[in-house]
Amino acid sequence: MPLINAATDEMMDLQSFCDWVEAQDPLRLQNIATWPELWKNFHALHNTPGLFCSFLADELEQELASFQSDNRYSGQSFILARRSGFYLRVNLWPAADDPFADVNRGHFDRFYVYGSQYAHDHNFDFLTIGLHGPGYQTDLWTYDNASVAGSVGEQVALTPQGRQRLAPGTMLLFRKSVDVHAQWPPETLSVSLNFIPEVTPVSEQYLFDIHAGRIASIEELLPSTRNLEVLVRELGDSRMKSHFEQMKSELTKQKEARRAERGLNGNSGGSA
Numbered sequence: 001m002p003l004i005n006a007a008t009d010e011m012m013d014l015q016s017f018c019d020w021v022e023a024q025d026p027l028r029l030q031n032i033a034t035w036p037e038l039w040k041n042f043h044a045l046h047n048t049p050g051l052f053c054s055f056l057a058d059e060l061e062q063e064l065a066s067f068q069s070d071n072r073y074s075g076q077s078f079i080l081a082r083r084s085g086f087y088l089r090v091n092l093w094p095a096a097d098d099p100f101a102d103v104n105r106g107h108f109d110r111f112y113v114y115g116s117q118y119a120h121d122h123n124f125d126f127l128t129i130g131l132h133g134p135g136y137q138t139d140l141w142t143y144d145n146a147s148v149a150g151s152v153g154e155q156v157a158l159t160p161q162g163r164q165r166l167a168p169g170t171m172l173l174f175r176k177s178v179d180v181h182a183q184w185p186p187e188t189l190s191v192s193l194n195f196i197p198e199v200t201p202v203s204e205q206y207l208f209d210i211h212a213g214r215i216a217s218i219e220e221l222l223p224s225t226r227n228l229e230v231l232v233r234e235l236g237d238s239r240m241k242s243h244f245e246q247m248k249s250e251l252t253k254q255k256e257a258r259r260a261e262r263g264l265n266g267n268s269g270g271s272a
């Protein structure tokens with residue numbers, strides 16, 4: 001999870017930043033790890049005074065019913081902007097003793113828990129920068145995704161990469177299926193800003209048990225499939241059932257293909 005040094009004193013407001021990204025070659029969104037202009041402009045966006053306040057004020061001026069209507073995340077996250085091929089997300093990171101953390105415990109995905117036992121990877125690349133507060137601290141590892149078959153309980157070698165604090169202005173790049181991290185609560189409420197390209201995930205997301213060095217849980221690419229299964233069983237007619245079966249078999253094929261590819265990679269020089 002490389003620390004990105006793209007500090008600038010320039011400022012870029014939300015509209016200008018989004019317009020700038022949209023005006024670039026969309027293929028660049030496939031690899032934000034090699035895009036220094038994006039890093040600099042993202043830092044310039046973060047420099048904009050009152051970025052989150054003015055966004056919230058604008059949003060709240062609109063109809064309440066449409067507030068964050070495109071947000072599928074927990075109450076911990078707000079979508080700041082969604083454009084073609086990317087979106088910007090603001091995350092709140094409560095202190096451990098903040099009542100907000102308790103109130104929202106049920107909304108926290110277990111992939112995003114604080115503490116030393118579990119760490120997770122991500123199945124997409126993204127940039128994050130500290131906006132407010134001291135920032136969470138994060139312990140970092142990397143792993144070799146190509147050598148992982150992908151089953152719960154599987155042993156995975158995690159290589160420690162130190163610790164960072166996402167203080168205001170600190171920018172980190174999370175690389176899909178490479179970087180793994182555990183998070184420690186900040187001393188006081190902190191806020192971060194993410195830039196996330198909308199690229200179809202090509203791998204599962206893993207939750208690692210750090211102490212055991214094993215995969216503790218796997219987030220499927222389409223977690224809602226299980227709910228869909230219930231609905232199809234309950235309400236489905238033959239057409240719906242047939243399409244659902246097709247979708248499931250396609251997902252299974254994709255999963256097997258990914259695992260086969262990893263197996264091949266692993267045999268041709270991978271590591272444990």
Ligand SMILES: [Fe+2]
Nearest residue numbers: 120121122181
């Ligand atoms: Fe994360």
